[in-house]
Amino acid sequence: MTEQDPIAYPTIPEAEVQLRCNRCNKPITPATAILTETGYRCAECVRAQQRVFDTTNKLDPFLGFAVAALISFAGSxxxxxxxxxxxxxxxxxxxxISNAVRLVVNRRRSKALNKAVLVGAIVGALPLLILAILPLLSGSGPLLTGGGNLMPLVWRVVYAALVSSSAYAQAKGMRL
Ligand SMILES: [Zn+2]
Structure with a gap:
């Protein structure tokens, strides 16, 4: 189904079609559209998604957290x-991180698992980030003597932001 397929759903006049489900591309009206984290979707797709999002067991979020934290730490x-x-x-x-977690939990999915991956990725990036901040807090480190020396800390922050947002986005299934 493509955007250029005007006769696929002839029951809805063109004028009323303001939105399309961003999963199945079916035309949806503002009355039936459901705004999700990834855009507007039809009710059927949202229901299907909710079923997919709840297949983990109790241990999976902890596994996801641990894997994400370990890899994130190694990466930091x-x-x-x-x-x-x-x-x-x-x-x-x-x-x-996303691929490793998927393997470890045998491709089971849930929102709790996604959040655990996000938190794990951030937590894994923190130890070295905190190590880069400590000299600033003590006021005695070389970091205060020149702006250029702040860059290691800047890259730690950039790393933490990028690795966690990337792992989280992909855990949520934006890419397989
Ligand atoms: Zn849909």
């Missing part, structure tokens, strides 16, 4: 040597 150690290239590498590590 790596990104300490990358500087600018953190921008290119961090989303890839997010992908790695």
């Amino acid at each position: 150690w790596l990104s300490g040597m990358l500087g600018f290239f953190t921008i290119l590498v961090a989303p890839g590590i997010g992908t790695l």
